[in-house]
Amino acid sequence: MTSETAGPQPAPPPGPRPRPGGRTARTRRQVLDAALAELGAHGYDGLTMEAVAARAGVHRTTVYRRWRDVGGLLADVLDAAGTDDWGPPDTGSLEDDLTGLNEEIHDALTARPPVVPALIAASFRSPQAAEAQRRLWDDRYARCEVVVERALARGDLPAGTEARPLLVAATAPLYHQLLLLGTAPDPQLARRAARATALAAAAGAFTGRQPAADT
Amino acid sequence: MTSETAGPQPAPPPGPRPRPGGRTARTRRQVLDAALAELGAHGYDGLTMEAVAARAGVHRTTVYRRWRDVGGLLADVLDAAGTDDWGPPDTGSLEDDLTGLNEEIHDALTARPPVVPALIAASFRSPQAAEAQRRLWDDRYARCEVVVERALARGDLPAGTEARPLLVAATAPLYHQLLLLGTAPDPQLARRAARATALAAAAGAFTGRQPAADT
Structure with missing residues (x-):
């Protein structure tokens, strides 16, 4: 697991990687x-x-x-980033687990050059890139749900705790x-957001329907 | 308090408002x-x-x-939005309080036309607008710190609870x-994020330096 490929954020891996497929796949990767x-x-x-x-050395x-x-290009960058085998920490x-996840997001959002922020900024410009960005986030959050399932299985969270809002709460401050x-x-920041969310979750903050306001 | 003027987000009030000052102030407001x-x-x-x-009917x-x-114009829109007398709920x-704040943010981010999202998107385009946006957020969060101070004064939070990270955690999911x-x-969403943060804060999640990782 590297900091650049990980987390709900869309960082695609820099540098060498496997280049399966033939010339078309190679050209796509180069571009x-x-x-x-x-x-x-x-x-x-x-x-x-x-x-x-x-x-890329391509016509x-x-x-x-x-x-x-450019929107089509960035959408494909984001879609390609979603085909890796990334998974969340299992500590x-x-x-x-949430701290490790947040550290990867922290590193991706503060890396130089700022590729991930530029991709997110691009999603405010191109609807096609925005859709691809959201598909990627959705896939990353789906992969992270196992973190919550494991905590439930260990008996560390109240029954009925919902994974997605917990994961959004943990990562949003980053x-x-x-x-x-x-x-x-x-x-x-990474640990503080993780710890706050773990404490809230243990106290039942993410167990399905919220109670009505009690004031 | 209206949903459009409120919260850490920069929504400027639509429609009629006092127009103090002379012709220059009027022209500025029109523009x-x-x-x-x-x-x-x-x-x-x-x-x-x-x-x-x-x-605006101006040359x-x-x-x-x-x-x-355009960047200068939007920066001034944001600076002008920061001169109102907005304050957070006091329930x-x-x-x-956090739920009320989040409801205002929710309304601002989902209003039509999407003025607040457009201002935030513009801050990815214009460094001048980005700086003004951050000044405005900083001012809004500073005004919201009283929410945490009041909770501390009531004895509802552990001593040493820090306002800013608590407020960021409460609002970030929106x-x-x-x-x-x-x-x-x-x-x-508004109440869930508020409730999670209040539970975490009561459990000591925002009291100064975090403990080191204990694994």
């Missing part, structure tokens, strides 16, 4: 790697089909034909603080 | 209202200085001279779910 590198270097506004083709008509535009403790509020990297 | 209306109608990509000037050279570009209960994950409006 998507080039798109990521260009995005990291220049952001969405500096991302062009021409520069991606040049960096630009190939890139236009297969991906049509034997809910708080530690995205909010690092991406929206723009605060500096915070070495306490 | 900023027009910028918001154009942003809500067309998004950042459709926002032009010309359209804002035309909608476009006035708009260019004072705000220079006598931490969970209910932004994450509605803005980034793009889920549908969720009538349970």
Whole structure:
């Protein structure tokens, strides 16, 4: 598990990776790697089909034909990132599993070049990229549900605890603080958010329907 | 307190409002209202200085001279939104105060036209708007700290509970779910996030330095 491939965030792995398939698969991988590198270097506004083709060493008509535009390219980057075999930590403790997950998100959101923030920012520009981004997050959160299932099986959580809202609560402060509020990297943030959510979950905060307001 | 002016989010009030000051203040208000209306109608990509000037009934050279570009205009919209007298709910209960706050954020993030999401999206485009957005959030969170101080004074929270991380934890799931994950409006979300955070806070999750990992 590397910090770059992990978590509900969409970080695709940099550098070498297996290149299954034939020439088409190789070309796709080259182009998507080039798109990521260009995005990291220049952001969405500096991302062009021409520069991606040049960096990938592929003719630009190939890139236009297969991906049509920058939104299509980024959507495929995100879809490709979802085909890895990433899984969440398994430490034997809910708080530690969530902390490990959050540390991966923290690293991805603060890495240089800021590829993951650029992909998320791109999803505010391209509806196609936004859909792919949400598919990827949905898949990542689905993979993380086992963290909650294991805690339930250990008897560490009240019966009926729902995985998805728990996982969103645990990870949301990372995205909010690092991406929206723009605060500096915070070495306490991953554990603090994990611990708060584990404490809330143990107290029954995520067990199905909420009680009505009691005031 | 209205749902549009409230919360850590930057929603500026729509419709009539006091117009203190002379002609300069009136012109500013007209232009900023027009910028918001154009942003809500067309998004950042459709926002032009010309359209804002035309909608405001102000000569476009006035708009260019004072705000220079769309980023400058949106930064001023956000700065102006921070000059209201908004304050957080005061219900006598931490969970209910946070729920009220979150309901305002929920309403702002799901309102039509989507002015607040468009302002946040614009902050990914314009560094000047991003800085203004963060100033506004910082001011809103600072105003909300009284919610935690009151809970401490009532003896409802452990001594040493820190306000800011508690407030970020309470509100982050709203932004994450509605803005980034793009889920549908969720009538349970405001209270669920408030309740989880109040339970975690009561259990000591936000009391200063976190303990080291114990695994």
